[in-house]
Amino acid sequence: MAFPMDNAAGAGEDRRTEEGSLTIPNIKLHRLPHLKDYLPDLKTHPNPLDNNPFFHPVSEFYITPSDVILRHILHDLSDIPSPGPHPAYHRAGPRKWVYFDPAVVRAAIVTCGGLCPGMNTVIRELVVGLWELYGVREIFGIRAGYRGFYSGQPEALNPKIVHGWHKMGGTVLETSRGGFHLDKIVNSIQDRGFNQIYIVGGDGTMRGMVEIFNEIKRRRLNIAVAGIPKTVDNDVGIIDRSFGFQTAVEMAQQAINAAHTEAESAVNGIGLVKLMGRSTGHIALHATLSSRDVDCCLIPENDFYLEGENGLSISSANGLKENGHAVVVVAEGAGQDIIPKTDHGSHVQEKDESGNPVFSDVGGWLKSELKRWWDRDHPGELFTVKYIDPTYMIRAVPANATDNMYCTLLAHSAIHGAMGGYTGFVCGPINGNYGYIPVDEVARAKNVVNTRDHKWAWVRSITNQPDFQTT
Ligand SMILES: Nc1ncnc2c1ncn2[C@@H]1O[C@H](COP(=O)(O)OP(=O)(O)O)[C@@H](O)[C@H]1O
Ligand SMILES: O=P(O)(O)OC[C@H]1O[C@](O)(COP(=O)(O)O)[C@@H](O)[C@@H]1O
Numbered sequence: 001m002a003f004p005m006d007n008a009a010g011a012g013e014d015r016r017t018e019e020g021s022l023t024i025p026n027i028k029l030h031r032l033p034h035l036k037d038y039l040p041d042l043k044t045h046p047n048p049l050d051n052n053p054f055f056h057p058v059s060e061f062y063i064t065p066s067d068v069i070l071r072h073i074l075h076d077l078s079d080i081p082s083p084g085p086h087p088a089y090h091r092a093g094p095r096k097w098v099y100f101d102p103a104v105v106r107a108a109i110v111t112c113g114g115l116c117p118g119m120n121t122v123i124r125e126l127v128v129g130l131w132e133l134y135g136v137r138e139i140f141g142i143r144a145g146y147r148g149f150y151s152g153q154p155e156a157l158n159p160k161i162v163h164g165w166h167k168m169g170g171t172v173l174e175t176s177r178g179g180f181h182l183d184k185i186v187n188s189i190q191d192r193g194f195n196q197i198y199i200v201g202g203d204g205t206m207r208g209m210v211e212i213f214n215e216i217k218r219r220r221l222n223i224a225v226a227g228i229p230k231t232v233d234n235d236v237g238i239i240d241r242s243f244g245f246q247t248a249v250e251m252a253q254q255a256i257n258a259a260h261t262e263a264e265s266a267v268n269g270i271g272l273v274k275l276m277g278r279s280t281g282h283i284a285l286h287a288t289l290s291s292r293d294v295d296c297c298l299i300p301e302n303d304f305y306l307e308g309e310n311g312l313s314i315s316s317a318n319g320l321k322e323n324g325h326a327v328v329v330v331a332e333g334a335g336q337d338i339i340p341k342t343d344h345g346s347h348v349q350e351k352d353e354s355g356n357p358v359f360s361d362v363g364g365w366l367k368s369e370l371k372r373w374w375d376r377d378h379p380g381e382l383f384t385v386k387y388i389d390p391t392y393m394i395r396a397v398p399a400n401a402t403d404n405m406y407c408t409l410l411a412h413s414a415i416h417g418a419m420g421g422y423t424g425f426v427c428g429p430i431n432g433n434y435g436y437i438p439v440d441e442v443a444r445a446k447n448v449v450n451t452r453d454h455k456w457a458w459v460r461s462i463t464n465q466p467d468f469q470t471t
């Protein structure tokens with residue numbers, strides 16, 4: 001099972017055996033940063049799980065550097081030789097030898113960016129996992145995001161304190177945007193003697209984590225930095241999906257159901273629901289597919305327009321004609337280019353404290369545009385648009401059972417990785433298996449809706465909406 005730790009492409013060519021099976025030796029293992037890269041004299045210790053009464057480590061229990069996950073598991077057998085190299089990542093899980101003596105671990109946990117169902121579960125499971133699995137006793141919560149490293153007092157955490165946190169939405173540690181001052185953050189980490197940093201956050205947070213990791217490496221500090229990807233929008237790439245996403249989609253159903261009922265109960269009624277999704281439409285898409293009451297789903301990845309043969313108004317009119325009502329779901333980042341910005345023509349894009357664009361309310365604008373269109377084309381006829389904006393309701397809830405389990409596995413993966421001396425990594429499921437991904441890759445990777453694949457075609461087939469490609 002020997003497998004080189006660094007980027008390695010197998011020498012053999014991909015080939016099909018006589019039985020017709022495909023061997024894929026051409027694997028490129030994404031190199032994971034490790035503390036011993038710059039601290040070669042670090043000592044190892046037997047994993048405390050060896051003596052944990054709840055575990056009976058058998059030989060396969062521990063994950064070795066040769067255990068990998070292939071990023072792409074779909075291959076075309078007729079494609080010979082199969083193009084390579086095939087990217088692979090280290091599997092997450094406990095290592096036989098760890099690089100920290102649990103007695104000297106001082107762990108810090110921080111949550112950054114917008115809320116997402118399950119943040120409290122991740123914190124809880126980091127605390128309980130460090131405590132119970134490895135016997136770590138010094139665990140601290142950093143208050144209110146990155147700024148909390150230098151502007152507040154860390155809060156000591158233990159399993160008793162975090163006991164019921166998984167039942168609560170939000171983050172008890174609080175979160176914030178902005179406030180990223182690299183030197184202040186790393187100085188404070190150093191001054192307070194933290195040696196394991198667990199960072200829970202989205203794409204912006206991961207970009208910040210890259211800088212923190214690089215600075216810690218530059219200073220040659222014995223500090224492991226682990227990331228846990230958080231994004232209700234599901235916009236982080238490489239991983240299968242982000243925690244809390246399924247909970248948010250489930251919550252969105254309530255808004256769509258209400259919009260449907262309102263629309264159905266009116267004469268020429270349109271139910272309009274705005275869902276989160278700054279630059280990706282995953283929530284809108286999944287909520288649409290699971291609801292089946294939606295007649296049009298608008299997402300940032302697919303431009304749309306109102307008027308003309310294939311415009312939204314005609315599509316809505318068709319829904320009204322056929323069913324007497326229509327339901328439109330719009331992701332908050334959709335249509336930003338066609339919403340008039342100011343009365344004076346010029347416009348400076350508003351930004352939040354992290355530099356993310358602050359959008360115009362596409363739902364409010366659509367509501368007035370649909371009304372204007374109806375009054376113009378159907379004067380005197382009854383019409384109503386009921387606009388529901390459940391924005392924060394779908395993310396400010398506790399995680400559902402599936403997401404709660406998922407959060408636990410993420411937290412445990414992060415702990416095992418940090419204890420094993422890995423650093424600058426993010427953990428997450430890749431094709432159903434938990435792996436470690438270098439944080440700079442995650443910070444670069446995006447997950448947008450592919451409007452050319454089957455899923456988007458499926459949306460169009462159940463909504464019967466236009467593709468908005470022709471006017
Ligand atoms: N390019 C960046 N470099 C350093 N820090 C960043 C960067 N982008 C965002 N951050 C910081 O990461 C934190 C969270 O970012 P934000 O975009 O608000 O949320 P999210 O991580 O959920 O996407 C904020 O404190 C922000 O200042
Ligand atoms: O009002 P806030 O808290 O800044 O959050 C709004 C944004 O947060 C999100 O829910 C998630 O954003 P992040 O993942 O970047 O934190 C977006 O969908 C939304 O645009």
Ligand SMILES: [Mg+2]
Nearest residue numbers: 113202203204
């Ligand atoms: Mg973000």
